[in-house]
Amino acid sequence: MSVYTKYHVSQDQPRVELHDNLSLTGAEVSVNALPAGGSVPFAHAHKQNEEIYCVTSGRGKAIIDGETIELVAGDWLRVAPEGRRQFFAAEDEGLSYICIQVKANSLEGYTMTDGIIC
Amino acid sequence: MSVYTKYHVSQDQPRVELHDNLSLTGAEVSVNALPAGGSVPFAHAHKQNEEIYCVTSGRGKAIIDGETIELVAGDWLRVAPEGRRQFFAAEDEGLSYICIQVKANSLEGYTMTDGIIC
Numbered sequence: 001m002s003v004y005t006k007y008h009v010s011q012d013q014p015r016v017e018l019h020d021n022l023s024l025t026g027a028e029v030s031v032n033a034l035p036a037g038g039s040v041p042f043a044h045a046h047k048q049n050e051e052i053y054c055v056t057s058g059r060g061k062a063i064i065d066g067e068t069i070e071l072v073a074g075d076w077l078r079v080a081p082e083g084r085r086q087f088f089a090a091e092d093e094g095l096s097y098i099c100i101q102v103k104a105n106s107l108e109g110y111t112m113t114d115g116i117i118c
Numbered sequence: 119m120s121v122y123t124k125y126h127v128s129q130d131q132p133r134v135e136l137h138d139n140l141s142l143t144g145a146e147v148s149v150n151a152l153p154a155g156g157s158v159p160f161a162h163a164h165k166q167n168e169e170i171y172c173v174t175s176g177r178g179k180a181i182i183d184g185e186t187i188e189l190v191a192g193d194w195l196r197v198a199p200e201g202r203r204q205f206f207a208a209e210d211e212g213l214s215y216i217c218i219q220v221k222a223n224s225l226e227g228y229t230m231t232d233g234i235i236c
Contacts, residue, residue, distance in 0.1 A: 009192050023196060048232060049144070052145060052147060077123070107220065
């Protein structure tokens with residue numbers, strides 16, 4: 001496999017999944033855009049994956065295990081595998097977000113303990 | 119540990135590391151902003167971590183193993199652990215990007231094979 005893979009995501013796509021497009025081996029990443037008033041049509045949890053969400057633009061909310069969390073651009077969320085989650089755009093504004101899916105407890109060293117200045 | 123953690127990253131910070139702020143267990147994520155003409159002051163590789171970069175705004179380039187890759191907002195890059203990488207903003211425009219660090223080959227199931235509709 002090549003040492004790197006590049007892929008461009010344009011802003012007009014409702015959902016792009018990057019695992020295969022980037023040849024990822026340690027994560028799945030999706031880029032998502034809900035229109036104003038829209039939502040993911042179901043709640044979900046995970047067997048073993050932690051999810052990390054980044055709100056890149058707009059406004060909305062997540063409901064996690066019955067608790068409502070208001071979301072604006074710049075907000076980040078970690079959700080444990082067992083959390084029952086569902087995402088909603090605001091009624092008057094869309095919500096764009098990145099979702100990163102990784103195996104919980106899989107990270108060992110990082111940054112100073114995994115990086116090599118060269 | 120709580121089922122979720124939320125953290126807000128404001129746009130005026132040059133670098134924010136999220137591992138501890140979000141209690142991450144499967145990734146480290148950093149949010150980075152290089153000013154016009156700026157660069158990460160060193161090249162680096164990794165022992166075992168794959169890195170996934172997302173350009174959120176601006177323009178610049180990465181040099182990976184001597185190859186120059188032009189970058190604009192919406193570009194995503196996977197870099198294998200051994201790739202020697204360095205990031206640069208354009209001379210006349212800054213470069214903002216997210217860097218996701220995960221253990222290479224750590225992902226097992228994902229989405230349809232790890233998610234549970236509930």
